[in-house]
Amino acid sequence: MGIATAATDATLERFRLSEAYQQIKRNFHRHLIQQIEERSLDIDAWDAAKTERFVAEQMRRFVVEQRLAVNQRESEALVHDAQDELTGFGPIQALVDDDTVNDIVVNGPNTVFVERNGVLEVAPVRFADNLHVIRVIQRILAPLGRRVDESTPMVDARLPDGSRVNAIIPPIALDGPCLSIRKFRKQALTEADLVRYGSATPAMLAYLRERVQQRTNLIVVGGTGSGKTTFLNLLSQWIPQTERVITIEDAAELRLEHRHVVRLETRPPNLEGERAVNARDLVRNALRMRPDRIIVGEVRGDEVLDMLQAMNTGHDGSMTTLHANSLDDALNRLELLANFAGFSGSEVTLRAQVASAIHLMVQVARLPGGERRVTQVAEVRGTLDSGLDLCSVFRFDPASAAHVDQRGQS
Ligand SMILES: Nc1ncnc2c1ncn2[C@@H]1O[C@H](COP(=O)(O)OP(=O)(O)O)[C@@H](O)[C@H]1O
Ligand SMILES: [Mg+2]
Incomplete structure (x- = not known):
């Protein structure tokens, strides 16, 4: 791209963010809706090319009628944005289509961020006002049979392509409607990807593959967005094809390429607060x-007890993830969840149960720069007074930014 084009792009970007542009866009949108309603056009039945022709034609007339001073590129931008507005997700459609974007977060009409390669950056788009954001949220939710309004100000949903959507609107959200979209990667990350990104080493992956095949009970520990589910998915691929696997998730994210997989998904309560199916129900059912x-x-509630029990009673090779920031913290968190779930034994009993249920712990983390790393792989040898007796097998050393193989050390 030449310097002239780059400069024009920057100018165009500024124009797109300006109040003048937003005003023209609003008016043009209103004009389009009017045309569609007056002529009873069924634009939902049109394909993209037909919609574009219609919008472009209307734009030409609108520019003349309104005596607008817009150049060719600006008018193209208007046509493009108006089309997204009519049929897609409005200002964020281009971000939804951009495969390098993992997450999109909208904090009110004027602040949109995207995450690329683990790093959050400001996106050069904005909405006209709060209502505009809400309109786009409704358009995303409508095909799923869901909506947000004052009585249901929070919605958590999954799009047909597996992406997760969360919306929360005023009065609960104080600074305007918020929308978060975590896009579902079309291709799951492979071993080669993880090695290329420096997330894991070939030696570590070979070790883990062997442990999975030996039916080691395993838990992946990490913070939000640290790559737990991604890593669990990779580990699951190594389960021999002959085995029968049952997966239990709040939102089916795992993609196992096994013939013998039964996928179960929890169900939130309905509007009357009834008919929920929780993970504990599903673990119990899975055992039958x-x-x-x-x-x-992910274990995050009552199911922790059933999961530990399953791991202790012959379902070796079971795996899960847990939200915790370190391996020590993982034990605290398991103890906390177990107590909430009504575990009545002593701390010592519980710790012993955890130590015999879980054979191997893998810790993943998102570093400040956004990179994901397996930061530790540790064997659970038993219990100590202070916690679990862990033997580190691999560790990520931040100083050298490299993984250290600790086998043979002690
Ligand atoms: N090793 C990795 N390298 C790069 N991106 C990753 C890696 N692991 C996960 N991701 C990306 O990070 C985001 C969060 O991953 P996810 O596995 O859902 O995290 P968690 O389950 O811990 O919340 C996803 O967009 C995922 O594609
Ligand atoms: Mg997850």
Whole structure:
């Protein structure tokens, strides 16, 4: 791209963010809606090319009628944005289509961020006002049979392509409607990807593959967005094809390429607060389905007890993830969840149960620069007074930014 084009792009970007542009866009949108309603056009039945022709034609007339001073590129931008407005997700459609974007977060009409390669950056788009954001949220939710309004100001939903959507609007959200979209990667990350990104080493992956095949009970520990689910997915691929696997998730994110997989998904309560199916119900049911292994996407509630029990009673090779910031913290968190779930034994009993249920712990983290790393792989040898007796197998050394193989050390 030449310097002239780059300069024009920057100018165009500024124009797109300006109040003048937003005003023209609003008026043009209103004009389009009027045309569609007056002529009873069924634009939902049109394909993209037909919609574009219609919008472009209307734009030409609108520019003349309104005596607008817009150049060719600006008018193209208007046509493009108006089309997204009519049929897509409005100002964020281009971000939804951009495969390098993982997450999109909208904090009110004027602040949109995207995450690329783990780094959050400001996106050069904005909405006209709060209502505009809400309109786009409704358009995203409508095909799913959901909506947000004052009585249901928070919605958590999954799009047909697997992407997660969360919306929360005023009066609960104080600074305007918020929308978060976590896009579903079309291709799951592979071993080669993780090695290329420096997230793991070939030696570590070979070790883990072997442990999975030996039916080691395993837990992946990390913070939000640290790559737990991604790593669990990779580990699951190594389960022999002959085994029967049951997966239990709040939102089916795992993609196992096994013939013998039964996927179960929890269900939130309906509007009357009834008919919920929680993870604990599903773990109990899964045990009656003759599984070789049970995979729980994330333990975060009562199901912790059933999962530990399953791991302790012959469902070796079961795996899960847990939200915690360190391996020590993981034990605290398991103890906390177990107590909430009504565990009545002593701390010592519980710790012993955890130590015999979980054979191997993998810790993942998102570093400040956005990179994801496996930061530790540790064997659970038993319990100590202070916690679990862990033996580190691999560790990420931040100073050298490299993984250290600790086998043979002690
Ligand atoms: N090793 C990795 N390298 C690069 N991106 C990753 C890696 N692991 C996960 N991601 C990306 O990070 C985001 C969060 O990953 P996810 O596995 O859903 O995290 P968690 O389950 O811990 O919340 C996703 O967009 C995912 O594609
Ligand atoms: Mg997850």
